[in-house]
Amino acid sequence: xxxxxxxxxxxxxxxxxxxxxxxxxxxxxxxxxxxxxxxxxxxxxxxxxxxxxxxxxxxxxxxxxxxxxxxxxxxxxxxxxxxxxxxxxxxxxxxxxxxxxxxxxxxxxxxxxxxxxxxxxxxxxxxxxxxxxxxxxxxxxxxxxxxxxxxxxxxxxxxxxxxxxxxxxxxxxxxxxxxxxxxxxxxxxxxxxxxxxxxxxxxxxxxxxxxxxxxxxxxxxxxxxxxxxxxxxxxxxxxxxxxxxxxxxxxxxxxxxxxxxxxxxxxxxxxxxxxxxxxxxxxxxxxxxxxxxxxxxxxxxxxxxxxxxxxxxxxxxxxxxxxxxxxxxxxxxxxxxxxxxxxxxxxxxxxxxxxxxxxx
Ligand SMILES: Cc1ncc(COP(=O)(O)O)c(C=O)c1O
Numbered sequence: 173x174x175x176x177x178x179x180x181x182x183x184x185x186x187x188x189x190x191x192x193x194x195x196x197x198x199x200x201x202x203x204x205x206x207x208x209x210x211x212x213x214x215x216x217x218x219x220x221x222x223x224x225x226x227x228x229x230x231x232x233x234x235x236x237x238x239x240x241x242x243x244x245x246x247x248x249x250x251x252x253x254x255x256x257x258x259x260x261x262x263x264x265x266x267x268x269x270x271x272x273x274x275x276x277x278x279x280x281x282x283x284x285x286x287x288x289x290x291x292x293x294x295x296x297x298x299x300x301x302x303x304x305x306x307x308x309x310x311x312x313x314x315x316x317x318x319x320x321x322x323x324x325x326x327x328x329x330x331x332x333x334x335x336x337x338x339x340x341x342x343x344x345x346x347x348x349x350x351x352x353x354x355x356x357x358x359x360x361x362x363x364x365x366x367x368x369x370x371x372x373x374x375x376x377x378x379x380x381x382x383x384x385x386x387x388x389x390x391x392x393x394x395x396x397x398x399x400x401x402x403x404x405x406x407x408x409x410x411x412x413x414x415x416x417x418x419x420x421x422x423x424x425x426x427x428x429x430x431x432x433x434x435x436x437x438x439x440x441x442x443x444x445x446x447x448x449x450x451x452x453x454x455x456x457x458x459x460x461x462x463x464x465x466x467x468x469x470x471x472x473x474x475x476x477x478x479x480x481x482x483x484x485x486x487x488x489x490x491x492x493x494x495x496x497x498x499x500x501x502x503x504x505x506x507x508x509x510x511x512x513x514x515x516x517x518x519x520x521x522x523x524x525x526x527x528x529x530x531x532x
Contacts, residue, residue, distance in 0.1 A: 174521060176469040177350035178512040179401075180413060188401035195397075200464040203400035207355070210407045211345075214329065215338045217362040219369035222395035222403075223376055226325040226346025229359030230258030233342045236361075236371035237319045239264050239292050246286050247295035247323075248278050249477040250497045255297050255323045256478040260488070264292070267477050267528070270494040274435040274514040276300060276448065276504075279496070280308035284316075293319040298327035298337045300506075301352070301417075301445035302436065306340045313459040314340070325359075328352040329414050330440035338362040347403055350510075351412050352417070352445055355403030358395050416511035420518050424449075424507070430529025431505075446473055447509035455529070456505050462528045463507070468521055471506050487523060 179498065192198055204222050212220035223229045239245060241263035247255055249268040259266040269286050272279040276299050283294065294313055296304035296429045304322075313320045317484075320341025324330070328345060330337045336344060339362065347358030361372050374381055379390030395403075421444045427431050432450035451459050456472070462471045477497045479490040507521055 173467045174469060174508050174513065174517045175403060176471050176506070176508055177510055179349040179354050180406075180409070180511055182405075183322040184405040184408075185402050188405045189398055192397045193400045198398055199396050200394045200400075201263060201397045203404060204395050205396040207400040207403045207407070208360070208397070210404060211360050211364060214407060215336050215343060215362045215412065217339050217343065218364045219362065219366075221363075221369065221372040221376060222363040222400060223359040223361065223393045224395060225357055226344060226348065226359045227254040227258065228391070228393040229325075229344040229346070229361045230254060230321070230323065231261050232375045232391075233321045233344050233361055233368075234258050234262045234264070234371050235375050236368050237321060237342065239319075242290060243292040244288060244290040245293045245295050245321075246283055246291060248297045248299070248497070249479045249494055250276055250474065250500055251297040251299055251323065251478065252325070252474065253327070253481065255295060256484070259295070264293075265290075265488075266478070268477075268490075268492060268494060268497075269293070270496045273496045273500065275302055275304075275306060275437070276500060278303060278309070280305045280312070280486055282314050283309070287312075287318075291316065291318060293321055295321050295323055297323040297325075298330055300434070300448050301327045301330055301443035302434070303327065303330050303332035303337050303440050305437075306335070306337075310340055324362075326351065326445035327443055329410050330443040331440045334441075339364070342368055347399075352413055352443055353400040353403065353406035355395070355406065358399045358403060413511045414443045417509055420443070420444070420509045420513050421447050423515075423518050424509070424522060427526070429526045431525065444509050446506040448473065448504050448506045450500070450503040451505050452503065456503055459525065459528050460505060463521075463524060466520075466524045469508055470525055472501075472504060473506050475501055477501050
């Protein structure tokens with residue numbers, strides 16, 4: 173079976189975990205600090221704050237920007253549920269803007285029409301490893317005095333015009349095992365802003381500045397040193413992993429026929445967390461079944477956009493129409509692109525797709 177994901181855990185990660193176990197400091201400690209420094213350096217930001225997941229990174233970032241009840245946050249509905257839920261966690265409302273059908277990311281020409289006096293932030297999601305148009309988003313944010321919280325959970329190391337995602341606004345990353353690098357479970361917030369950094373650290377640790385004096389409501393969203401040790405070993409390999417993903421993607425780009433391959437605008441560096449094609453002619457699900465018959469994994473990210481999730485409709489009253497988002501959900505299929513996909517694997521994946529699509 174050629175799987176959709178395979179965490180690249182080697183001797184470095186195993187050794188690092190054993191060292192932490194032997195050290196006696198297994199909760200948040202020196203490895204977490206070192207991982208935060210390495211992450212900030214990778215992301216070219218002044219600060220990085222480790223959390224327990226991408227979801228908690230988003231949650232903390234919302235709180236650090238003082239987003240709360242009555243506020244609105246503009247984002248995409250064509251993403252994992254956590255992007256929208258993090259806005260709901262703090263009592264605010266996600267306002268969904270349709271996607272650009274070529275990139276699957278926010279259609280920046282539609283953002284301004286969605287801004288109201290309640291809008292507090294824009295939450296661009298760099299989906300599948302491709303950055304959003306950050307020139308346009310930063311300009312809109314500046315004009316309307318909005319915060320920018322980037323959901324970079326799928327785009328470690330991706331760049332927009334040579335600048336790393338997560339370094340434009342406040343960045344949030346996931347370190348879940350399927351991601352470009354992992355810490356087991358984990359998340360990271362990145363920022364150049366001292367106030368945001370301070371706020372995130374306090375919220376992550378029970379609202380505590382001085383030991384057992386609590387100034388505000390906070391959480392336990394701290395990363396353990398066991399997780400950080402894995403993350404530290406992984407971050408050293410991020411460039412190699414991303415290069416391997418790009419190599420597999422380049423092969424698919426030139427080989428696949430009958431499907432629409434990913435569009436990468438000039439100046440964007442894609443890190444292919446997913447390699448996602450559009451399957452025209454209503455053949456997506458049949459192609460998926462055909463691939464499964466040939467022991468090739470594939471996945472639909474995402475079959476139900478957030479505004480169409482049952483509880484968003486029933487409990488939060490969402491009833492908007494996002495035609496491009498809804499069309500993409502019917503047509504997309506992601507195929508194996510991770511670093512463990514070998515040349516033989518990708519040849520099999522591509523020839524199986526081409527064979528199916530040529531049948532008419
Ligand atoms: C776009 C996006 N946002 C947020 C998250 C949440 O990250 P985590 O699963 O680490 O909580 C994910 C992870 O799946 C994601 O893909």
